[in-house]
Amino acid sequence: MSIAVPMTVIPRKRRGVELVLIVFALVITLGGYALVDYNITGGFSPILPYLAGVCVGLAALAHIAVRWRLPYADPVILPCVILLNGLGLAMIHRIDLINSPPTSGARQQLIWTGLGVVLFILCAVVLRDHRPLQRFTYTLGLAGIALLLLPLVPGIGTAKFGAQIWIHLGPYSFQPAEAAKILLSIAFASYLVEKKDVLALAGYRLLGLDLPRARDLGPILVIWLLSLAILVFQRDLGTSLLFFGLFVMMLYVSTERPGWVVLGTLLFAAGAYFGYLNFGHVRVRVGAWLDPFSDYDAYYQVINAQFGMAWGGLLGTGLGLGRPGLTPLARSDFIAAAIGEELGMTGLMAVIMIYGLVVARGLRTALQCREPFGKLLAAGLSFAFGLQVFTIIGGVTRLLPLTGLTTPFMSQGGSSLICNWVVAGLLLVISHHVRKPVATVTDVSPTEETQLMRATT
């Protein structure tokens, strides 16, 4: 019998590993981009060296910022994110070349990437510590809800592809749900850390589950109604699912009560069924999922994504050699289908695995984190990221009904890209604090809450 001696973990920064992985990600990015050019035009674009310079420069800046201010941060997340962003860039460039003359989606996306990296660096250099964010619970929460509802304001909100999720301010358009995702994650996390004791109190038992007290149901009902409002008024299935899923998951993690999950699932099922009964666009999505060939014209997009992936088969047609242009929105919602077509199911699965790695590293950070706010925030951000990947790639591959979410880091679109870089930044900030050798004194001792938890369970 040995007595458990506190192990001394020698903290390792692992920045060298990160650098090697980043080089690997850049090689794939630039190789993919060059291959697209070569396979389509038979030569290399003259801007390739400049592009390489910009990509390498951005990656180097991000890496240096991490090395400087967050030296103990997780070494895998940043290279994964660079790889996904780069692969998306190559794919968007490939779809640009379908048009004659070629569109400039890739250049636009590169500018967004630049902005994303700037925000990422700001997270690393300016924010440095996630804990002060706890102070702005209600400000961030209200700002998040306001952002979510902004597309409904007449004059600035516009509908695209049946969903009212865009706002227009002058020449700029923005999908505020992406930013709201981050603000609300932070707000949920700090709110729940504050209130979890109350929310964990047992109300009554039903079928062996402890359900919360009726008066504590307030927050979940508010979020449920908000999700329904998004579904009803913005016609956005995906965002609605994402927020509700995120909130229920965070509620469960903070209170450790499965009752919340059961309740949340039931409420979501009720909302989804209501949506199915009342909204044509939900029925179209479900129809396209169950039996796409029953109506070729209505389900054209989903069917063509299937055709594309079947055409690509196991190993894909090769970059630039498939026909992703036959699927509408191949550069945004359906970029996973384009990957599946040209890089094959193998390539698509590799991409899914990279997403999985990011989620796994994020959840690992949450597990290791010693203070509840960081724990909850890391878990929430990672889970929301994973849920988003699951929903959109699942929709494109007909595992689920299609919902109009973006594919993180890959879909063309500034709001999504920039916000996901912020998510990556926040995860790195939290992981830096987790892995840092000398733990700073935490305000809330984790033991306090566990005792209370034991008392109630």
Place this chain on the structure above:
Amino acid sequence: MNKPIRRVAFVTMIMFALLLGNGTYMIIFRQSSLAAEPQNRRVRDAEFAQDRGSILAAGKTEVAATEPSKDRFKFQRVYPDGELYAPVTGYYSYDHARTGLESTYNAQLAGTDDALFVRRLIDLATNRSPQGASVQTTIVPKAQKAAADGLGSQKGAVVALDPKTGAVLAMVTSPSFDPNDIASHDIEAAGKAYERLNADSDRPLANRAAREIYPPGSTFKLVTAAAALADGKKPDSQVDAPDRLKLPGTNTFLPNSTNCGGTRITITRALEVSCNTAFANLGLELGQDKLREQADKFGFDQRHLADLGGQASQFPDKLDDAQLALSSIGQFDVAASPLQMAMVTAAIANDGVLMDPYVVSMVQAPDLKPISTHKPQVLSQAMTPANAKLLQQMMVAVVAEGTGGNGRIPGVTVGGKTGTAQSDPTRKPFAWFTSFAPAEDPKVAVAVIVEDASIPREDIAGGRVAAPIARAVMEALL
């Protein structure tokens, strides 16, 4: 909080496992059915841009070939004598799918068939553009041409079979169409051509030879005669042949269209002069079950020549006596394709053995190695050899002394049977002729139908309009 986070991690892991599992499922179980969907433009475009194999008539005549082209597809499908072979080749189009052999042998012609898998790999490795297999048909160009020339601008169809193997030697339908128009890479022009052909009231896209069924009229008397022989009658057995026959249970009379030469005549005589009342009486005596059994032995109520989507010919069910009397002479609801009537004659000529008709004899890989070869197959023993020989002699008599005089070929013994179907009084009659030659060692059995024959209704016109066409086809093949 670690326990719920672990559970959340587990749920997330399940979600990713589902994504990967679904991808695997898709590649294994959905890929081939997705590739086979007709709306799949990726597959369609790729096939269209491929060096498709040829379709050949006997003697290596290319009836469908592929030429290099300079537009967005690299190859253009061409049909050198398009209208003549259209009923066999069908067409290969971008927007209107495929018909005929272009459809049934698509996988082989396109080179996507599993039998060509290794070759595809070699092509891939050696960077050679893949080539499809070629399809060798049994069509004899000379006979095909004779049949088409014989029909000229008349609506109708001709089928010639090799009685011993079932090989289709000629298959013509008129009016025909030029598949080159629909195969054009000018998609809009091709679409217009298709619309025009599809809307044409003469239905040039229809394969009248195998996919349309008509009242066979007096040619069906061959089936009735065969049933009578099987029932123990002899060619010189006497039958009642009144001038007109009151149809049992009705007040209608069935008249003769010809002078039967007496009120009681032999079956041979009845067939020679195509005597309606005699055969109606024969049918009534035999009963509908025996008649249907004989018809089915000749191949009625089954589909034949699946390669070209052949239609089943019909002998109706649940007849009353009046309907049975009419059915015995090929009227009422009896309906047969020209292919079917050629099969009846072929079975009689082949001593009662009915061969399964086929049009593709071999599929050849681009290196000329056969991928599959057709072996002639027996469909049924339609008659005993002895009865078949008797019926052959009766058919020879029809040509030598009866209504089939126009089928005669100097120096060759021909057996045949005429027919005129007048099922609809408002329409011009269908003229039929079916025959075989030479009687001693049959090499060809042929059936001809001419729709809307411009002849007097009373005339036993099959002999006049259809027989010369049959003769020309037989001459081409002898």
